[in-house]
Amino acid sequence: MSAVADYFSDVHTRLDDLAVSQAGSIDEAAALGSAAIIARRPIHVYDTGHLISHEFIDRTGGLAAYTALSFGATVARGNEWIAAERNPLDSSGERSASLLVEWLFEQGTIQPGDPLILSSVSGTNALLIELALQARVRGVSVVAVTGVDFSKELVSNHSSDKRLFELADVVLDNRVPYGDAALTLDGAQAQVAAWSGLAGAALMWAVTVGIIEKSLAAGTVPTIYTSYNLPGGGEQYAAARARYRASGQ
Numbered sequence: 546m547s548a549v550a551d552y553f554s555d556v557h558t559r560l561d562d563l564a565v566s567q568a569g570s571i572d573e574a575a576a577l578g579s580a581a582i583i584a585r586r587p588i589h590v591y592d593t594g595h596l597i598s599h600e601f602i603d604r605t606g607g608l609a610a611y612t613a614l615s616f617g618a619t620v621a622r623g624n625e626w627i628a629a630e631r632n633p634l635d636s637s638g639e640r641s642a643s644l645l646v647e648w649l650f651e652q653g654t655i656q657p658g659d660p661l662i663l664s665s666v667s668g669t670n671a672l673l674i675e676l677a678l679q680a681r682v683r684g685v686s687v688v689a690v691t692g693v694d695f696s697k698e699l700v701s702n703h704s705s706d707k708r709l710f711e712l713a714d715v716v717l718d719n720r721v722p723y724g725d726a727a728l729t730l731d732g733a734q735a736q737v738a739a740w741s742g743l744a745g746a747a748l749m750w751a752v753t754v755g756i757i758e759k760s761l762a763a764g765t766v767p768t769i770y771t772s773y774n775l776p777g778g779g780e781q782y783a784a785a786r787a788r789y790r791a792s793g794q
Contacts, residue, residue, distance in 0.1 A: 548730055552738055555727055559740060560747055562720060567748060573715045574688045575755025577660045578610075582756065583765045585793030587612040589655055592664030593673060596742045597690060601749055608753060609768035609789035614661070616649050642672045646679050657684030662749075664690040666725055666741040668709030671702040677712040678705065688752075689713035690745050692721035717752070719744035760794075767794055 546554075581588050591614040592598045602613045655661060661680050665673050668691040680687050689709045693716065696708045710716050719741050721727075726736035760767045768789040771781050 552728055570715055570717050571751045574752045575759055577686050578756035579759035581660050582610050582760050582767045582794050583763055586659050589614045589661045593670055597664040597745050600746050605770055605772040607770055642675045646675045660686045662688045665709050666692050667699050668696040669699050669701050674703035674707055687713045688715045690717045693718040695721050695723055717748045765794055
């Protein structure tokens with residue numbers, strides 16, 4: 546069997562595992578999402594760069610309610626001595642993260658009761674942990690997409706020593722192996738083919754299907770995007786945007 550065939554076999558096995566092991570969490574996340582849509586609330590999505598906030602925003606077959614959360618502040622560290630001496634993960638850096646997250650919530654974009662989907666493979670990022678902590682305090686429902694067993698082997702970069710899976714209302718465990726890469730090839734210097742991207746997408750599409758199913762069962766028809774590339778796709782997309790803007794659902 547070729548390495549490519551091994552890869553697809555591994556993917557099928559891992560997807561089957563997700564379907565069984567994460568069924569309960571998928572249902573819980575779908576319930577939070579459908580409740581948000583019925584109540585005309587957005588579903589906020591934030592990740593640390595691994596697919597989720599791109600795959601599910603304005604996406605064919607996806608929900609208009611999904612809203613990418615993007616925020617940040619940067620300071621140029623052109624002086625090498627300053628950059629080396631003032632570690633952005635020290636206490637002053639964490640305080641800056643705390644202030645930034647406080648500012649984010651003060652804008653009113655995220656309200657108590659809104660669902661916030663946070664995606665991080667390691668679940669150790671200090672800013673993301675601060676976001677989860679403050680979200681919980683403010684009554685925001687946190688859904689984590691993370692690798693639980695992998696994260697347990699890592700040290701948090703936040704002074705609370707918490708990792709994302711320890712702070713979420715619902716945990717979607719992507720079941721990544723240690724280090725994320727899943728396939729071993731003879732002669733290769735490291736394992737290949739990170740699993741977290743596919744796993745995260747599969748989990749979130751499952752959640753999306755569940756949200757739509759539960760919303761329809763409750764008598765609410767959520768706004769779903771169709772392909773922009775279909776005949777009349779541009780008009781259909783614009784109509785979906787207008788429908789969501791008017792209904793919030």
